[in-house]
Amino acid sequence: MPTLKIDGKEITVEKGTTIIRAAEQLGVEIPHYCYHPGLSIAGNCRMCLVEVEKMPKPQIACHIQCLDGMVVHTQTKSVQKLREHILEFLLVNHPLDCPVCDQAGECRLQDYYMKHGLYDSRLNENKVKKSAKAVPIGPTIMLDSERCILCSRCVRFTDEISKTGEFGIFNRGDHSEIGIYPGRELDNKYSGNVADICPVGALTDRDFRFKCRVWYLAKTESICPGCARGCNITVEANLERPHHANGERIMRLKPRFNGEVNDWWMCDAGRYGYKFIDHDRLLEPLIRNQGTVQTTGWNDIVEEVIKSLKGVLKKSKDELAVLVSPEMTNEELYLAKKLFVKELGLERVLLLRTKADGDQDDLLIRSDKHPNRKGAEWIGFEESKRAIQEVIDQGLKGGLKGLILFGQDLAALYPGRNVEDLLQRLDVSVFVGSNHNLTSEHVQFILPAATYAEKNGTFTNFQGRVQRIREAIPPAGQSKAESEILTLFADHLKLDWSYENEEQIFDSLRRSVPQFQGMNYSKIGREGVPVE
Amino acid sequence: MGAVVIRTKVVQRPELNFWERLYFPEVFRGVWLTSTHFFKNLTLHAFHALGLFRRIAAAVTIQYPEQLWKLPSRSRTRHRLTKREDGSPRCVACMMCETVCPARCIYIVAEEHPDPHIEKRPRSFTIDLGKCVYCGFCVEACPEDAIRMDTKIIDTSAYSREGMVLDIKELLNPTGVPKTL
Numbered sequence: 190m191p192t193l194k195i196d197g198k199e200i201t202v203e204k205g206t207t208i209i210r211a212a213e214q215l216g217v218e219i220p221h222y223c224y225h226p227g228l229s230i231a232g233n234c235r236m237c238l239v240e241v242e243k244m245p246k247p248q249i250a251c252h253i254q255c256l257d258g259m260v261v262h263t264q265t266k267s268v269q270k271l272r273e274h275i276l277e278f279l280l281v282n283h284p285l286d287c288p289v290c291d292q293a294g295e296c297r298l299q300d301y302y303m304k305h306g307l308y309d310s311r312l313n314e315n316k317v318k319k320s321a322k323a324v325p326i327g328p329t330i331m332l333d334s335e336r337c338i339l340c341s342r343c344v345r346f347t348d349e350i351s352k353t354g355e356f357g358i359f360n361r362g363d364h365s366e367i368g369i370y371p372g373r374e375l376d377n378k379y380s381g382n383v384a385d386i387c388p389v390g391a392l393t394d395r396d397f398r399f400k401c402r403v404w405y406l407a408k409t410e411s412i413c414p415g416c417a418r419g420c421n422i423t424v425e426a427n428l429e430r431p432h433h434a435n436g437e438r439i440m441r442l443k444p445r446f447n448g449e450v451n452d453w454w455m456c457d458a459g460r461y462g463y464k465f466i467d468h469d470r471l472l473e474p475l476i477r478n479q480g481t482v483q484t485t486g487w488n489d490i491v492e493e494v495i496k497s498l499k500g501v502l503k504k505s506k507d508e509l510a511v512l513v514s515p516e517m518t519n520e521e522l523y524l525a526k527k528l529f530v531k532e533l534g535l536e537r538v539l540l541l542r543t544k545a546d547g548d549q550d551d552l553l554i555r556s557d558k559h560p561n562r563k564g565a566e567w568i569g570f571e572e573s574k575r576a577i578q579e580v581i582d583q584g585l586k587g588g589l590k591g592l593i594l595f596g597q598d599l600a601a602l603y604p605g606r607n608v609e610d611l612l613q614r615l616d617v618s619v620f621v622g623s624n625h626n627l628t629s630e631h632v633q634f635i636l637p638a639a640t641y642a643e644k645n646g647t648f649t650n651f652q653g654r655v656q657r658i659r660e661a662i663p664p665a666g667q668s669k670a671e672s673e674i675l676t677l678f679a680d681h682l683k684l685d686w687s688y689e690n691e692e693q694i695f696d697s698l699r700r701s702v703p704q705f706q707g708m709n710y711s712k713i714g715r716e717g718v719p720v721e
Numbered sequence: 722m723g724a725v726v727i728r729t730k731v732v733q734r735p736e737l738n739f740w741e742r743l744y745f746p747e748v749f750r751g752v753w754l755t756s757t758h759f760f761k762n763l764t765l766h767a768f769h770a771l772g773l774f775r776r777i778a779a780a781v782t783i784q785y786p787e788q789l790w791k792l793p794s795r796s797r798t799r800h801r802l803t804k805r806e807d808g809s810p811r812c813v814a815c816m817m818c819e820t821v822c823p824a825r826c827i828y829i830v831a832e833e834h835p836d837p838h839i840e841k842r843p844r845s846f847t848i849d850l851g852k853c854v855y856c857g858f859c860v861e862a863c864p865e866d867a868i869r870m871d872t873k874i875i876d877t878s879a880y881s882r883e884g885m886v887l888d889i890k891e892l893l894n895p896t897g898v899p900k901t902l
Contacts (some may be wrong), residue, residue, distance in 0.1 A: 288815030288864050289841040323837040399831040399841055402816045430819075432828045 193259035208250035208261055209237055219263055220272060220301050222279070222388045223340035224251035227453045228349060231341050234279070236301070238271050239263045247271060272305040280306075282317045282363070283389075284335045292390030294403040298338070319366045326368075327355075327375030329457060330384055330392050334366040337391035343367065343383040350454065350552070353377040367391060378554065381460040385443060386453070396461055397441045401433040406440055409661035410715055412648050413442065414516060414560040414641045415459035418553050419650030420444060420451035421716070422459070424642050424661040437467040438662045439642060447716050450654065456554050463642070469625045471637035472666025478633075487667070491674075491681050494634050497617035501591040502533070509591035510537040510580045513570060515559035516596055517671055518646030518658065520694040522561070522568045523702070524675040525595070532684055540570035541577055543597050555651055560641075564649030567704040584611040591617040595671065596638065600627035621674060637668035644670035645691040647713060649720075655708060656717030791902040792873060797857045798899075799874040800848055802892040803867050810893055811867035814843040818859035818868055826852035827859060846892060850877050851885035873899035 192201040195212050202211045207230075212219050222234035230252050237250040242260040247268065250261075262268065280298065287293045319334040326332045344356040344367070355375045359368050369375055375383070384394040406425040413420040423443045427433055434440065442463050444455035474490040476483045485493075501509050511529045513522055529538045542559060549556035562572075581603065583589045592615055600608040609631050612618050618632040623640045643664040649655050664670065669677070672691060679686040688694050692710045699705035704720045712718055741747055765779035783790050792798070803811045814831035832844040859868050874897035879885045 286840070288817065289813045289839075293815075323840050399814070399833065402820065404820065430828075432830060 191255045191257040191259070193255050193257070193261065195261045196263055202255050204254075206255050208239060208241075208248075208253050208255060208259075211255050212250065212261075212263065217263055219250045220297075220305060221251055222297060222338060223342060225342050225345075225386055225453075228342060228345040228386075231345065234338065234340050235275050236272065236279075238268065238275070240265055240268055269305065272301070273308055276302060276306040277308060277311070279338045281312060282319070282335070283338070284316065286336075290333075290336065290390040291393045291398060291403070292336075292387075296390060297388035317363045319364075321366070321368065325395060327380055329380045329395055329461070330375050331395050331398060332367070332369075333391050333393070334368065335391075336389050337367045338389055339365055339367065340388060341367075342386045342388070343392055346379075346383055346386055347375075347377070350382070351377045351379040356383075378456050378458070378550070379454060379552065381457045382444070382454050394441065400437075400440050401427050401430065405430055405433070407661070409642075409659050410445060411642065411658045411661060412560065412650075412656045412717075413455060413459040413462075414648070414658075415456070415462045415558065416547075417555040417557040417559060417562055417651035418451060419560055419648055419654065419656055419717075420455045420459055420553060421447040421656065422455060424463075424659075426642075426662050428662060439463045439466050445715075449716070449719070450650065450652070450656075451553055454553060456552075458554070465624050466640045466642050466662075467665070470623060470665045470668065471625060471629065471635055472668065473637060474667065475635040476633065477631075477635070487669070487677060488681075490634060490636065491677050494617070494619055494636075495678065495681050497633075498533075498591060501616055504590070506535055507537070508589055509535060509593075510539065510589060511535060511593040512539055512541040512577075512580075512595060512597055513565070514541060514543045514595045514597055515557075515562040515565045515570075515572070516543050516641075517565075518561060518641075518644070518648060518691075519564040519568065519655070519698060519705070520646045520691045521671040521675065522565050522570060523698040524672055524679075524688075524694060526568055526570070528675050528679060528682075528684075529593075532679070532682065537576075537580065538570070539576050539580065540565050540572040541597050542572060542602070545602070557651065560648040560650070563651055563653055564647070564655070567649065567702055568698075569702075581606060581611065584614065587614050589615060591615060591619075593619040594621065594628065594632070596622040598626040598628045600631075621671060623668065636674055637666060638674065639664035639668045639670040643668070644672070646670075646672070647695065650717075653704070653720040654717045655705065655713055655720065657710065657713050657715075786876075786900055789900060789902045792875070797855050797860075797870040798901075799850070799872045799877065799895065799897060800853075800859070800868055800870050800887070800892060801872050801895050802846060802889065803869060804893060810843060810846070810889065811865050812843050812846060813839065813841045813865055813867070814846075815841070815864065817862040817864060821858045821862040823856060823858065824852045824854045826850070843889060846889040848887045848892065849885060850887060851882050872897065873901045876900055 190201050198215050200215050209219050219237045221237040223231045232249050232252045238247040239250045240262040241248050321332050321334040324332050347353050347356045355369050355373050384392050405427050409424045411424045413422045423445050425441050426438050427440050446453050473484045513525045529535045544558040546556045547558050612631045619634045620629045620632040621636045621638050623638045641658050642661045645660050647655050762780050768774045814829050819827040819829050826849040828847040830844045834842040872895045
């Protein structure tokens with residue numbers, strides 16, 4: 190365990206720790222381009238040069254390992270001068286087209302120039318023009334090799350993380366440029382990450398291209414609902430200037446570091462899977478009556494639904510089924526259980542998927558495409574194919590009187606069955622969901638629900654890690670979070686629920702479900718907590 | 722920070738002299754001054770109406786819009802978008818002006834330019850003059866000299882709020898008439 194001094198501050202680190210990591214632990218920032226904690230060391234940008242006593246020349250902090258008694262200086266005059274000169278070299282062929290560059294605002298060249306550069310240009314030569322200017326190199330990424338500083342992060346990412354190896358550096362010297370091997374394109378499941386790790390504007394996201402400037406974005410920490418992994422993400426929304434991107438609110442999703450879950454990465458399916466939040470939404474409570482659709486208020490629709498449900502319940506509890514989904518948060522599943530099982534005494538409150546299983550790999554992607562199956566299991570909902578089949582069979586025979594769906598598109602899940610017929614045979618059919626689908630076109634009551642970006646709550650990923658989602662944007666139209674809808678039902682049933690927010694629901698959840706014991710929102714925090 | 726020293730300047734109020742303290746003479750002097758201007762202007766306006774002595778100004782105020790005033794060369798007037806040689810807008814939709822605008826009256830929507838060396842251009846560029854405070858920050862912020870406030874169009878009026886909104890066509894080819902010399 191070597192002990193060293195960085196800028197006069199002493200620190201003891203693990204053997205093999207590099208200076209840049211030790212400095213990070215001390216809170217000393219060493220500027221860098223090619224170094225990325227998730228990738229191998231390249232040491233080619235030279236931006237992290239520091240002075241180490243008794244070493245004759247400045248050393249790169251990303252590569253030199255800490256030794257006992259080392260004394261490192263990161264703020265001396267000569268180090269500052271070095272940084273300035275390195276920046277001058279890196280910017281020699283950089284086109285300075287910041288006004289049209291999507292990276293502007295989160296560009297390391299801009300940031301470090303303002304912090305460590307601030308020199309006047311001495312360049313009288315013409316810049317060396319590279320071949321690729323605004324060229325799409327795959328379905329997700331745009332390449333501009335003029336802006337590239339050849340840090341090789343993207344090359345290392347495709348070699349080491351996605352293991353697809355599309356990128357290479359071609360030609361020599363001034364003419365070196367980044368590119369894709371001939372006959373290939375950047376088309377892998379993690380391609381979006383290269384835009385994140387690119388410290389400059391050479392690789393930018395085609396989906397985000399020209400949508401809005403990055404400084405308009407409001408960032409909220411959340412969890413990707415795309416699969417059971419539960420990658421930590423930042424939801425980036427533009428609320429104040431709705432004229433951009435046709436009024437869409439969510440502009441992009443970015444991965445957020447969590448060493449236990451997703452490291453620095455996220456998959457493309459998750460990254461671009463946010464479009465449903467601003468498209469095809471159910472915006473107001475609707476009642477469908479013999480072909481006519483009527484919009485109504487929340488209190489009226491809840492009153493109507495309860496009246497119809499009571500009618501069914503009078504005859505038999507067996508003829509009403511509630512299908513909850515593993516896309517609901519822990520809080521919502523807990524409330525659903527409390528309302529339907531405890532208070533109304535229903536026997537058929539079943540868990541049903543909303544999406545079919547998909548692909549899986551060794552890096553992040555899980556075949557279960559729901560964010561909260563583990564949490565649902567803990568709360569007491571196990572998905573049983575047989576039980577669901579029974580409900581559908583009973584429904585098709587006309588033996589089912591009521592069905593409440595939480596987001597499941599039955600028509601898409603069971604394409605072979607005559608779901609339309611099933612729904613028409615029911616006395617009461619309720620759809621609580623965020624988006625239009627085939628099933629929502631045929632149900633009697635539509636209760637518009639908020640998406641994960643519009644509510645608070647927790648998901649439990651496949652490892653059993655409880656993580657927080659946060660409200661990034663207000664619910665679209667009149668939609669409400671499922672927890673709010675369930676509380677509204679409880680209010681109309683004159684039950685004494687006094688939940689004011691999701692945190693209070695979680696408090697009573699942790700008292701009744703043993704796995705959540707001892708957790709609370711502040712403990713879950715940014716990175717989530719694993720269950721013991 | 723040291724102690725804050727507030728400097729006081731004692732203003733000497735002029736004392737009224739004997740003549741002024743008599744009150745009435747000063748009142749009549751005031752009435753006299755006002756009346757001279759009134760009758761002078763009245764007479765001159767009457768002559769102007771008959772087409773006489775047109776060269777002598779009848780009042781201190783400028784008779785806009787019949788009479789125009791020369792604006793200082795740096796004064797900020799209605800905006801315009803400058804053009805490239807081929808007539809397309811110079812603007813690259815970088816949103817600097819939209820960002821800096823304190824009144825939030827600029828609305829730009831960007832799109833791809835077919836030439837990769839220009840890359841970006843505005844699909845729409847709208848200024849709501851009903852909100853604009855004519856601060857000129859947009860002109861300062863523009864890295865492309867694409868927006869200027871030099872049209873010399875100073876009268877802006879409309880019958881509705883929507884009428885105050887200028888779109889990209891109007892900004893590229895201002896149709897207003899400069900009402901200055």
